Amino acid sequence: MSIKRASKWIVPTALAFAVSTAWAGQITLYERPDFRGPSVVAVNPVDVVSRQGLGDTASSVVVTDGRWEVCTMEFFRGRCTELLPGKYPSLGVTLNGRIASAREVAYAPPPRTVYVDPPRTVYAEPPRTAYVEPPRTAYVDPPPVYSRQPAVATYPMGRAYLYEDPNFAGAWVAVDRGIANDLDWAHFTNPTHRAASVRIESGNWLFCSDMAFQGECRVLGPGEYPDVVALGPLPNGIRSARQVSSPEVGSVEIYRRY
Numbered sequence: 001m002s003i004k005r006a007s008k009w010i011v012p013t014a015l016a017f018a019v020s021t022a023w024a025g026q027i028t029l030y031e032r033p034d035f036r037g038p039s040v041v042a043v044n045p046v047d048v049v050s051r052q053g054l055g056d057t058a059s060s061v062v063v064t065d066g067r068w069e070v071c072t073m074e075f076f077r078g079r080c081t082e083l084l085p086g087k088y089p090s091l092g093v094t095l096n097g098r099i100a101s102a103r104e105v106a107y108a109p110p111p112r113t114v115y116v117d118p119p120r121t122v123y124a125e126p127p128r129t130a131y132v133e134p135p136r137t138a139y140v141d142p143p144p145v146y147s148r149q150p151a152v153a154t155y156p157m158g159r160a161y162l163y164e165d166p167n168f169a170g171a172w173v174a175v176d177r178g179i180a181n182d183l184d185w186a187h188f189t190n191p192t193h194r195a196a197s198v199r200i201e202s203g204n205w206l207f208c209s210d211m212a213f214q215g216e217c218r219v220l221g222p223g224e225y226p227d228v229v230a231l232g233p234l235p236n237g238i239r240s241a242r243q244v245s246s247p248e249v250g251s252v253e254i255y256r257r258y
Contacts, residue, residue, distance in 0.1 A: 025066015025104040029058035045103035057098035068108040158203015162195035164188040167225040179242040182211040192239030209236035
């Protein structure tokens with residue numbers, strides 16, 4: 001085989017190796033809660049947890065480094081969430097206490113241990129008696145008057161997950177930058193190209209049936225909304241979303257924006 005032909009195969013292989021080791025994170029999966037039972041250490045995606053010598057699913061996790069997506073079904077389907085470095089002795093309601101697949105989705109460094117020196121004992125000298133002059137009468141200029149700028153309200157960044165189909169099925173996207181004027185980038189393939197269910201992890205969110213926050217709109221707080229179409233509150237689905245500091249309308253009101 002000539003050198004030119006051989007390089008045709010060597011380059012793709014090198015690129016594939018570079019991609020697979022780009023983040024090099026590590027996760028440890030335990031079969032039972034509180035880090036009990038058989039365990040397995042993984043640095044590569046785990047499509048099916050049951051093939052790793054555990055039971056059907058894992059019930060507790062230790063993320064050494066990297067940001068890992070864990071899902072309740074095999075091949076990264078079902079309910080999913082992202083875990084940062086740390087120890088997770090049990091899994092919350094979102095994952096129903098089980099993990100069937102896991103993969104690293106971004107780099108995150110492991111938590112650093114900071115060592116603090118013990119406090120030193122400081123011996124204070126006894127107070128000295130000093131002569132104090134009597135107060136003098138002095139003219140004091142009136143304090144200057146400053147105009148104060150109105151405070152700008154801030155609030156923590158929230159996160160919402162939008163799903164193409166009811167009951168958190170189909171394609172999904174996460175909105176965690178505070179605003180989405182439209183959902184064209186989500187590439188939903190249902191007839192209306194709108195989200196049909198939503199899970200709000202944190203923050204208050206304004207959802208509207210049309211782009212640029214037009215049409216029927218509704219403010220929803222943290223929680224799970226498995227079907228916003230058939231069961232209300234947005235019969236036409238969700239086409240735009242943004243985080244708000246507080247509900248703009250009552251929790252049971254629907255309004256229309258033009």
